[in-house]
Every structure is written in C-alpha cells, then in structure tokens.
Amino acid sequence: MAEIRNFTLNFGPQHPAAHGVLRLILEMDGEMIVRADPHIGLLHRGTEKLAETKHYVQSLPYMDRLDYVSMMCNEHAYVMAAEKLLQLEVPIRAQYIRVMFDEITRILNHLLWIGAHALDVGAMTMFIYAFREREDLMDCYEAVSGARLHAAYYRPGGVYRDLPDTMPRFEGESKWHSADEIQALNGNRDGSLLDFIEDFTNRFPGYVDEYETLLTDNRIWKQRLVDVGVMSPERALQMGLTGPMLRGSGIEWDLRKKQPYEVYDRLDFDIPVGTNGDSYDRYLVRMEEMRQSNRIIKQCIEWLRHNPGPVMAENHKVTPPSRLQMKEDMEALIHHFKLASEGFMVPEGEAYAAVEHPKGEFGIYFLSDGANKPYRMKIRAPGFAHLAAMDEMVRGHMLADVVTVIGTQDIVFGEIDR
Amino acid sequence: MSDYYRQLETRLQERFGSQLSATHVEISELTAELPREHLLSVCEALRDEPEFAFEQLIDLCGVDYSEYGNGSWSGPRFAVVYHLLSVRNNHRIRLRCFCDDELPVVPSVINIWNSVNWFEREAFDLFGILFEGHPDLRRILTDYGFIGHPFRKDFPISGHVEMRYDPETRRVIYQPVSIEPRDMVPRVIRDDHRYHDLSAQEEQ
Numbered sequence: 315m316a317e318i319r320n321f322t323l324n325f326g327p328q329h330p331a332a333h334g335v336l337r338l339i340l341e342m343d344g345e346m347i348v349r350a351d352p353h354i355g356l357l358h359r360g361t362e363k364l365a366e367t368k369h370y371v372q373s374l375p376y377m378d379r380l381d382y383v384s385m386m387c388n389e390h391a392y393v394m395a396a397e398k399l400l401q402l403e404v405p406i407r408a409q410y411i412r413v414m415f416d417e418i419t420r421i422l423n424h425l426l427w428i429g430a431h432a433l434d435v436g437a438m439t440m441f442i443y444a445f446r447e448r449e450d451l452m453d454c455y456e457a458v459s460g461a462r463l464h465a466a467y468y469r470p471g472g473v474y475r476d477l478p479d480t481m482p483r484f485e486g487e488s489k490w491h492s493a494d495e496i497q498a499l500n501g502n503r504d505g506s507l508l509d510f511i512e513d514f515t516n517r518f519p520g521y522v523d524e525y526e527t528l529l530t531d532n533r534i535w536k537q538r539l540v541d542v543g544v545m546s547p548e549r550a551l552q553m554g555l556t557g558p559m560l561r562g563s564g565i566e567w568d569l570r571k572k573q574p575y576e577v578y579d580r581l582d583f584d585i586p587v588g589t590n591g592d593s594y595d596r597y598l599v600r601m602e603e604m605r606q607s608n609r610i611i612k613q614c615i616e617w618l619r620h621n622p623g624p625v626m627a628e629n630h631k632v633t634p635p636s637r638l639q640m641k642e643d644m645e646a647l648i649h650h651f652k653l654a655s656e657g658f659m660v661p662e663g664e665a666y667a668a669v670e671h672p673k674g675e676f677g678i679y680f681l682s683d684g685a686n687k688p689y690r691m692k693i694r695a696p697g698f699a700h701l702a703a704m705d706e707m708v709r710g711h712m713l714a715d716v717v718t719v720i721g722t723q724d725i726v727f728g729e730i731d732r
Numbered sequence: 733m734s735d736y737y738r739q740l741e742t743r744l745q746e747r748f749g750s751q752l753s754a755t756h757v758e759i760s761e762l763t764a765e766l767p768r769e770h771l772l773s774v775c776e777a778l779r780d781e782p783e784f785a786f787e788q789l790i791d792l793c794g795v796d797y798s799e800y801g802n803g804s805w806s807g808p809r810f811a812v813v814y815h816l817l818s819v820r821n822n823h824r825i826r827l828r829c830f831c832d833d834e835l836p837v838v839p840s841v842i843n844i845w846n847s848v849n850w851f852e853r854e855a856f857d858l859f860g861i862l863f864e865g866h867p868d869l870r871r872i873l874t875d876y877g878f879i880g881h882p883f884r885k886d887f888p889i890s891g892h893v894e895m896r897y898d899p900e901t902r903r904v905i906y907q908p909v910s911i912e913p914r915d916m917v918p919r920v921i922r923d924d925h926r927y928h929d930l931s932a933q934e935e936q
Contacts, residue, residue: 354873355874364889398759399759552846554790555847694791699850702849
C-alpha cells in the first residue's frame with residue numbers, strides 16, 4: 315500500500331478570502347488541517363516607529379490607517395492615552411460625539427464584517443446589502459470630517475469641530491440620474507447631521523432583521539458556521555481573545571460596561587454573550603451588537619440635540635484657539651504658532667488607554683520622556699492576538715473552514731501588521 | 733480608582749516583598765518592576781492567586797531606553813513591558829523587566845499565558861530581545877531575510893536598504909537607501925514654567 319504523507323499548502327498572500335495580505339502555510343492531511351502557520355507583516359509600515367518621529371497631533375491620522383474599517387475607534391484610543399498623560403478634561407459634548415461616532419464606527423465595521431464573512435462562505439447578497447447601509451454611515455463621516463474613511467476627527471482635548479447643521483447633498487442632473495431621482499436621494503438630507511443619523515437609526519433595525527432573515531436560520535449558513543472554530547472560555551482567556559471573540563465564548567466582558575470611559579456609564583445598553591464559542595455564536599453576538607449600537611446612537615442624538623456646548627478643551631497649551639481669537643488676540647496667535655511648529659509637550663510618564671473597539675480591546679501605550687513626541691508608542695491590536703489563535707482554531711477542520719475562521723475573527727491587516 | 737490601585741500595590745508588596753524592585757501608582761495605573769530571576773514565579777502567582785487573578789496577558793512590548801530624556805538615561809538599555817488584565821477582579825497591572833545591554837535575554841512566559849507567543853516574536857523581531865524557552869522565536873513583522881532590529885533607537889527611520897526592480901539584471905535588488913533623513917519638527921523637551929503651570933491652571 316502506498317504511503318500517504320502530509321503535504322503543505324500555501325494560502326495567500328493574495329487571496330480574496332484572506333481579507334488582505336495573509337499568507338497561511340497549511341500542513342494538510344488530505345483535506346484536514348494539521349497545522350496552520352500564518353505569515354504576517356506584509357503590510358507592516360512601522361506606525362509605532364513613525365509616531366516616535368512626529369509630534370502627538372501629527373501621528374493621529376496614522377490611527378485611521380491601522381484598522382481601516384473602524385477608523386474613529388482607533389483614534390479614540392490614541393486621544394484617550396494622550397489625554398491621560400496630559401490630565402486633560404474633555405468637554406461633555408465632545409464625549410457624547412465621540413461615543414456616537416464610536417458606535418457608528420462599530421456598525422460600519424460589523425457591516426463590512428458580515429458582508430465579507432457571508433461572501434466568503436457563499437452568500438453574495440449580504441455583501442451588497444451591507445454596503446448599501448455603509449454608504450449612509452460614511453456620509454455621516456464625510457459630513458463631520460470631510461473624509462469618508464480616514465476621518466482624523468478626534469483630537470486630544472475633544473473633537474475637531476461641532477456637528478454640522480447641513481448634510482452634503484446630491485447635485486446635478488445627468489444621464490444616470492434624473493431630477494426626480496436626485497430629489498429622492500436628497501429626501502433625508504434636508505435637516506442637520508443629527509436628523510440624518512436619526513433617520514438612519516429608525517431604519518436600521520429593519521435592515522438587521524433583513525440580514526437575519528437571510529442568514530440566521532439559513533441551512534447552509536448554519537452548516538458552515540456551527541461548531542467551527544470552537545473556543546472554550548478558558549482557552550479564549552489564555553489566548554488573549556477580547557471583544558466579540560471573548561463574548562462569543564460566554565465571558566461577559568465589555569470595557570464599555572466594566573471599565574467605562576467617556577459617557578458609557580450614562581447610557582443604557584446590553585452586552586450580548588454567546589454560549590458555545592463557535593463561529594455561529596460570534597455571528598449572533600455581532601448581530602446583536604449592531605442593534606445595541608443603534609440604541610446607543612439614539613440616546614446620544616437625544617442628548618446632543620438638547621445640550622449645546624464646547625467640543626474642545628479650553629486649554630490652549632494643548633488645543634488650538636479658534637480662528638477668530640487668533641485674529642484678535644496676540645497670545646492666541648502665539649499658542650497657535652507653538653502648536654503648529656512644535657506641538658505640545660507631554661509630561662514624563664506612561665499611560666495605557668484601551669477602548670472597546672469593534673474587534674476587541676484596542677489599546678495605546680505611551681511612554682513619554684517629557685518631549686513633544688512620544689518616546690515609545692505601542693499599539694495593542696486585537697486582531698494580532700486573534701490571528702495568533704488561528705492555528706488552534708483551525709486544527710482538525712477542513713480547508714474550507716479556514717475561510718470561515720478568518721471571517722469569524724474579523725481580520726483586518728492594517729492593525730495586525732501596523 | 734487610584735485608591736484601589738494603591739491598596740493593590742500594598743497587597744502586592746506584602747505578597748512579593750523583595751521580589752519586586754519597585755512599584756508605583758501613577759494616573760490610576762499600577763506599575764511593578766522586577767528583575768528577570770523572579771519573573772516566572774511572580775507571573776505564575778499573579779495568574780493563579782485569586783486576589784490577583786490576571787488571566788489575560790493583554791500586551792507585551794519591548795522598549796529601547798537608550799535615547800530617553802535626550803540621553804540622560806543611566807539604567808539598562810532594554811526593557812520588556814507586560815500589560816496584564818484580570819477579567820475576574822476587573823483590574824490591570826503593568827510589569828517591567830529590564831535586561832542586559834549586550835545580550836538582552838528574558839525568560840519566556842509562554843507557559844503561563846499562551847497568548848504571548850506572537851508578542852514575544854514581535855519584540856524579538858523589532859528589538860532583538862531574546863525570550864528563553866520560547867518554542868518558535870522567528871521574525872514576524874519584517875520581511876523574509878531582514879537584517880537588524882528596526883525599532884532600536886540606533887536604527888534610522890528610513891532603514892538601511894531600499895528595494896527596486898533592476899531592468900538590467902531583470903530582478904528585484906536591494907541597494908543602500910538614497911533618501912536623506914529629514915526632521916520637519918525637531919524633538920524638544922521644554923522645562924519652562926508654562927508646563928509646570930499646566931496642572932495648576934486646571935485646578936483654578
């Protein structure tokens with residue numbers, strides 16, 4: 315009888331199901347995986363080293379480019395760590411705006427995740443549906459910061475500017491769109507940004523129902539997800555899993571509840587928890603998280619409507635003064651010049667700030683020696699720990715399940731490779 | 733929060749005593765420094781004893797102190813910083829372990845927290861810190877065949893080599909970098925009264 319040996323299979327780095335540039339070396343026994351060795355670093359840009367050469371505000375836009383589907387949450391961890399070192403108080407309105415945009419970002423991230431995950435597993439329609447809703451949310455990004463993806467909206471001390479009173483509108487008749495169509499597209503853009511978001515939050519639960527109709531009881535979806543990539547609670551803790559990956563294994567842990575930052579302790583929301591720790595449970599957890607995010611956004615809109623106020627700390631050693639002040643006040647001009655030419659000094663010390671990022675615990679560790687640039691910055695990316703657990707999760711599964719596991723881990727290479 | 737961490741600091745000192753070389757609480761964060769001989773025993777106790785119960789290793793990173801404070805640093809050059817999290821007790825701790833300048837070696841905590849595998853590979857790749865007992869200490873983030881440890885302070889931001897396609901030899905070649913280093917915003921440490929007043933102004 316012929317001897318049967320294991321063989322090695324190269325998966326990626328350019329593969330549509332690899333969600334970017336993942337190279338997997340799979341040791342296979344027939345179609346069963348014996349060992350998976352992910353090779354990462356193909357998108358390594360040295361963000362941490364670059365941050366050491368730039369002052370604090372200059373490296374903020376790099377944060378958008380880490381996890382490029384949940385931009386503002388990355389910025390949030392960054393500004394929180396800087397504020398912690400500076401002992402800076404953030405105005406309450408800015409905190410609400412940040413929380414609202416964190417949750418918008420969470421929905422953005424989960425929509426991309428469900429679209430890509432379902433597409434990998436074989437459900438084409440989800441991708442189109444999810445991107446339909448992402449379009450509206452990216453319009454919110456655009457309205458508030460001018461950029462649809464890489465917002466650079468948060469600043470140490472608050473947010474760059476207050477919410478706008480108008481929404482960008484569709485313009486101009488063309489051979490693709492008649493005047494009536496354009497008017498219909500502008501239907502929910504007559505009011506302020508808050509009106510637009512409120513209109514979205516009213517529609518969104520219906521959309522999530524649509525997704526669930528397509529997937530939750532779908533026989534193929536369940537066959538592909540149930541009992542794939544099971545993590546027991548003990549192993550999940552050992553492997554450093556956080557966020558939905560940990561909650562899917564039945565551990566009720568959410569930084570928004572357990573170590574509340576900004577105004578999360580004033581908001582009412584629930585934490586969904588799985589029971590079996592398989593891919594299907596993580597799917598259910600993330601779907602419920604979208605509904606809960608929607609709830610949080612509604613509460614933020616309600617508060618923001620009734621409470622105008624500053625959105626940036628008044629401490630001009632750190633935050634730039636207004637344009638008007640600069641024209642009239644010599645000291646304001648000097649502050650601006652110093653901030654633009656060398657930034658602000660940060661007291662000597664170290665700080666670690668973590669947020670509940672859509673993917674898990676995203677943390678920034680600053681080590682400052684009192685200069686205007688961080689001495690060392692470390693980015694704690696949730697995906698890095700998740701991908702390290704990949705080997706354990708795919709062992710004994712079929713080749714096709716690797717794709718499911720990559721999907722369920724919600725891998726984005728911007729943050730893993732940094 | 734600070735009070736809680738001060739109590740935890742006291743408990744930590746009572747339990748470990750001279751095994752820790754320093755502890756302090758700053759901005760509601762507890763930091764403990766320890767020599768590498770005691771690293772494994774302290775870490776194991778921190779994970780297993782119910783009053784600490786740090787089940788999760790959240791992060792590990794290397795630090796190169798050689799240019800700290802514009803060269804005023806006199807301690808050891810390399811350190812490994814661990815961030816631990818207890819899900820049961822809802823608290824965090826930061827551990828710092830300094831290592832020798834010439835051959836930075838630290839025992840690997842991989843048998844205590846399995847999640848440290850890739851984090852230690854990363855610190856090895858970027859700083860050249862060796863982790864004794866790590867089963868698979870390969871480079872992780874840099875390119876195949878990369879030379880040097882890029883996050884050390886003596887490694888220039890532009891690197892040493894650049895890569896391009898050479899039409900003559902018809903292959904991709906490495907050559908010394910052609911860009912000149914530039915620094916748009918100089919690194920400064922100002923020690924004037926403006927920054928001392930910062931906290932006093934806040935209080936008013």
